[in-house]
Amino acid sequence: MATPQSAPAVYLRPFRPEDEPALIDIYMAAYREHPEYGEPTPQQARRYLQWLMRHHTLFTVAEVDGQPVGFIVVDATWLDRSRRRVGEIHELAVHPAYWGKGIARRLLEAGLAHIRTRGLTCAGLWVGEHNERAQAFYRRLGFRPTQKGWGEWLRMVKRV
Ligand SMILES: CC(C)(COP(=O)(O)OP(=O)(O)OC[C@H]1O[C@@H](n2cnc3c(N)ncnc32)[C@H](O)[C@@H]1OP(=O)(O)O)[C@@H](O)C(=O)NCCC(=O)NCCS
Incomplete structure (x- = not known):
């Protein structure tokens, strides 16, 4: 049976050094609507x-x-600003041509599974205070904003 166009076959694999140019393109495209939160x-x-x-x-x-159409980077050895160990989602980006197809969900679920495997109970991330798309996505996936802002960044956390 043919795969519906809205649900492409997605394959997750570890990063390889040769991915670098493709990931730069994905990153620059993903932050185009919010350049203030990306690299210039x-x-x-x-x-x-x-x-x-x-x-x-x-x-x-x-x-x-x-x-490559998206990527996630997680650090399960990170210490948050209260010096507590946390599974930190450093980056999650999907090329806009593939938004709304469940790809970030797949990546984030893999990230959360990794954090659990490392014995941690909390995942955290910083998201731009006006990056409503990303905030809505993270809320959908069970993250909640905390009171701990940092400049233009909002802290969101989830128990895993
Ligand atoms: C945020 C981002 C990663 C979401 O990627 P995506 O692949 O479009 O997200 P998905 O298709 O996997 O969405 C997963 C769920 O979130 C929901 N969601 C996604 N965007 C949403 C939005 N703008 N409003 C409400 N819900 C949203 C989807 O409806 C979906 O829910 P469902 O699975 O229950 O139907 C993507 O828009 C992106 O790369 N943004 C730019 C980079 C960025 O801001 N990264 C976050 C840095 S902290």
């Missing part, structure tokens, strides 16, 4: 990705038809 240039996005490569315990790429 592909060169700075590359530096940010290189930071992510050094600070993660899970870096998973979602592929459709053999091409």
